[in-house]
Amino acid sequence: MYKTLLPLLFMGVAGLAEAATVVKPVPYEIDGEPFEGLLIYDDAVTTPRPGLLVVPNWLGVNEDSAKKAARAAGDKYVVFMADMYGKAVRPSNPAEAQAAAGAVRADRALMRKRAQAAVDVLKAQGGQVALDGDKLGAIGFCFGGGTILELARSGAPLKGFVSFHGNLDTPNPADAKNIKAPVLVLHGADDPAVPPEQVEAFIAEMKAAKTDWQLVSYGGAVHSFTNPVANVPERNEYHPVVAKRAFEAMNDLFDEVFAAE
Amino acid sequence: MYKTLLPLLFMGVAGLAEAATVVKPVPYEIDGEPFEGLLIYDDAVTTPRPGLLVVPNWLGVNEDSAKKAARAAGDKYVVFMADMYGKAVRPSNPAEAQAAAGAVRADRALMRKRAQAAVDVLKAQGGQVALDGDKLGAIGFCFGGGTILELARSGAPLKGFVSFHGNLDTPNPADAKNIKAPVLVLHGADDPAVPPEQVEAFIAEMKAAKTDWQLVSYGGAVHSFTNPVANVPERNEYHPVVAKRAFEAMNDLFDEVFAAE
Numbered sequence: 001m002y003k004t005l006l007p008l009l010f011m012g013v014a015g016l017a018e019a020a021t022v023v024k025p026v027p028y029e030i031d032g033e034p035f036e037g038l039l040i041y042d043d044a045v046t047t048p049r050p051g052l053l054v055v056p057n058w059l060g061v062n063e064d065s066a067k068k069a070a071r072a073a074g075d076k077y078v079v080f081m082a083d084m085y086g087k088a089v090r091p092s093n094p095a096e097a098q099a100a101a102g103a104v105r106a107d108r109a110l111m112r113k114r115a116q117a118a119v120d121v122l123k124a125q126g127g128q129v130a131l132d133g134d135k136l137g138a139i140g141f142c143f144g145g146g147t148i149l150e151l152a153r154s155g156a157p158l159k160g161f162v163s164f165h166g167n168l169d170t171p172n173p174a175d176a177k178n179i180k181a182p183v184l185v186l187h188g189a190d191d192p193a194v195p196p197e198q199v200e201a202f203i204a205e206m207k208a209a210k211t212d213w214q215l216v217s218y219g220g221a222v223h224s225f226t227n228p229v230a231n232v233p234e235r236n237e238y239h240p241v242v243a244k245r246a247f248e249a250m251n252d253l254f255d256e257v258f259a260a261e
Numbered sequence: 262m263y264k265t266l267l268p269l270l271f272m273g274v275a276g277l278a279e280a281a282t283v284v285k286p287v288p289y290e291i292d293g294e295p296f297e298g299l300l301i302y303d304d305a306v307t308t309p310r311p312g313l314l315v316v317p318n319w320l321g322v323n324e325d326s327a328k329k330a331a332r333a334a335g336d337k338y339v340v341f342m343a344d345m346y347g348k349a350v351r352p353s354n355p356a357e358a359q360a361a362a363g364a365v366r367a368d369r370a371l372m373r374k375r376a377q378a379a380v381d382v383l384k385a386q387g388g389q390v391a392l393d394g395d396k397l398g399a400i401g402f403c404f405g406g407g408t409i410l411e412l413a414r415s416g417a418p419l420k421g422f423v424s425f426h427g428n429l430d431t432p433n434p435a436d437a438k439n440i441k442a443p444v445l446v447l448h449g450a451d452d453p454a455v456p457p458e459q460v461e462a463f464i465a466e467m468k469a470a471k472t473d474w475q476l477v478s479y480g481g482a483v484h485s486f487t488n489p490v491a492n493v494p495e496r497n498e499y500h501p502v503v504a505k506r507a508f509e510a511m512n513d514l515f516d517e518v519f520a521a522e
Contacts, residue, residue: 189464189476203450206480213480214506215450219467220474245475248513252506 020044021070026080026125027087030117035083037118038066041129042075050135050258051078051122053151053158055115055144057227058101059091060084064229065141071247072139077254078131082118084111084147101143108150108172115151119158135159135258137181139250140166142193142224145185152179159257160184162250164226165191168202176209183213184253186246188221192235216249218242281305282331287341287386288348291378296344298379299327302390303336311396311519312339312383314412314419316376316405318488319362320352321345325490326402332508333400338515339392343379345372345408362404369411369433376412380419396420396519398442400511401427402487403454406446413440420518421445423511425487426452429463437470444474445514447507449482453496477510479503 024039038061040054054072056065061083073079084104091097104111119136126133137160140148145166152161153170155178162184183206187194199215206213218239224230225239226246285300299322301315315333317326322344334340345365352358365372380397387394398421401409406427413422414431416439423445444467448455460476467474479500485491486500487507 189468189474203478203480207450211480212502213450215478215480217464217476217478219464219472219476241473245513245517249510252509252513256506 021073023066023070026121028117028121030086030114034087035114035117036087037061037083037121038069038079038081039125039129040066040069040073040079040081041077041131042073043129045075046130048126048130048132049075049077050137050159050254051080051125051131051133052254053115053119053122053136053138053148054079054081055084055118055138055140055147056081057142057144057224058094058097060089060097060100062090064227067228068141068226072250076251078122078125078129080118080122080125082115082144082147084114084118084144105143105146105167108170111147111150112154115147116154116156119151119156137161137254137257139164141226142166146170149183149185152181152183154178155180157181160253162186162253164246164250165194165221165223168194168198170205173201173205173208176205176211179209179211181212182253182257183211184249185213185215186249187215187217188223188225188239188242189217189219190221190234191223193223214253216246218245282334284327284331287382289344289378289382291347291375295348296375296378297348298322298344298382299330299340299342300386300390301327301330301334301340301342302338303334304390306336307391309387309391309393310336310338311398311420311515312341312386312392312394313515314376314380314383314397314399314409315340315342316345316379316399316401316408316412317342318403318405318485319355319358321350321358321361323351325488328489329402329487333511337512339383339386339390341379341383341386343376343405343408345375345379345405366404366407366428369431372408372411373415376408377415377417380412380417398422398515398518400425403427403485407431410444410446413442413444415439416441418442421514423447423514425507425511426455426482426484429455429459431466434462434466434469437466437472440470440472442473443514443518444472445510446474446476447510448476448478449484449486449500449503450478450480451482451495452484454484475514477507479506 145163153175224236230236406424414436485497491497
């Protein structure tokens with residue numbers, strides 16, 4: 001299934017033309033149910049490097065999300081992309097994605113459990129790839145951004161959490177006190193899916209918990225600004241300049257937290 | 262007067278231990294009145310590099326502001342620090358600073374004129390230092406952040422504008438349409454001097470003008486977070502982690518805009 005992904009990656013992701021990017025399906029189980037995520041890394045790198053959990057947008061594990069994860073990985077990180085729905089669920093359109101994501105969003109314990117299971121899978125790759133398992137962070141896009149914030153609220157012992165145009169709401173704001181590492185929110189200032197009142201509530205939550213947090217508002221950006229295939233004007237739109245800024249901000253944070261080890 | 266500054270710089274600014282940082286007073290005139298700013302650069306660099314106008318906080322041109330400007334300059338930029346008050350005015354305490362800054366803040370035409378005069382002085386240094394005069398940006402701290410935003414609103418043809426814990430208010434919001442380059446605001450989320458309503462008004466101003474803007478809110482940071490001598494709890498406090506993040510964000514923006522030339 002992912003054989004076809006590699007040439008696409010080589011064409012579509014800047015900087016990958018000469019990189020030996022590996023995209024490898026990794027099956028795993030949660031409570032006996034089958035899941036399948038993707039391990040993504042540059043196999044030209046042989047010294048152990050930090051690992052990032054990537055939670056994709058509501059469409060889940062697919063070629064587009066793998067390309068974006070490969071961009072995040074570069075030659076700096078080993079990435080494991082979580083399967084948040086189970087192997088049998090692969091949404092092929094927004095309606096299916098909304099149903100799948102909605103079910104997880106409505107059950108935050110389940111959301112946390114599935115995200116944590118994916119962290120465990122990432123950690124377990126240390127025997128096979130050049131991964132420094134003491135340096136792990138999490139990033140997510142849209143639905144996935146909301147997911148990694150919920151993972152942070154669960155007290156997961158990662159070193160940093162970065163949300164790209166993610167949902168910021170939670171039924172568990174008091175759990176922000178459990179957050180163990182810096183949180184960076186990369187937000188499109190015109191994102192209709194994450195309106196100002198949601199941003200304000202999130203800031204209040206972070207302030208109340210005295211979390212180490214940062215929120216970047218990007219002018220002119222709406223939802224999905226990192227997603228090259230997003231093309232719904234004023235709602236979901238790729239913004240290449242802002243996407244580049246956002247990935248740089250992510251790298252700055254992880255450079256900081258991983259260097260501090 | 263600034264002879265004493267060099268050893269302080271060498272001791273106080275990270276990364277400068279081996280750099281040959283020059284801090285040179287530069288006299289100039291505006292409408293026949295004497296002003297004196299500081300030219301600051303690493304003279305080990307011989308290839309032309311971009312230039313940054315630096316507008317200091319309300320205390321104006323002094324050793325503390327020179328140290329911070331030297332941190333911004335590193336070996337990447339030639340910095341010229343503006344004298345916003347005239348050579349005879351060197352505030353030595355907050356009351357004097359408030360009076361001096363207040364007079365300039367109350368006269369935005371004067372503020373713009375003095376900031377632009379300093380840009381012209383920076384530009385004129387190209388004959389003497391390794392400066393690429395086509396690559397100029399502006400940064401400012403506190404009062405100086407408010408000043409460079411006003412300079413941006415005047416339509417100044419610089420390549421980027423970065424405000425560190427600056428005031429965001431203006432009597433001229435409609436002038437935002439004149440802004441010619443990306444604006445980056447680095448804001449302490451708990452800054453009592455720049456309250457949320459001022460932030461909201463600024464965002465509305467930028468949105469209305471369709472400016473290229475970014476605003477970073479830093480959790481746990483108040484006013485003056487880049488200033489090592491700021492020590493008034495919950496009002497003006499140095500925050501070394503946030504300061505480092507903010508200077509990195511500045512560098513990211515200037516790397517982007519100067520590379521695009």
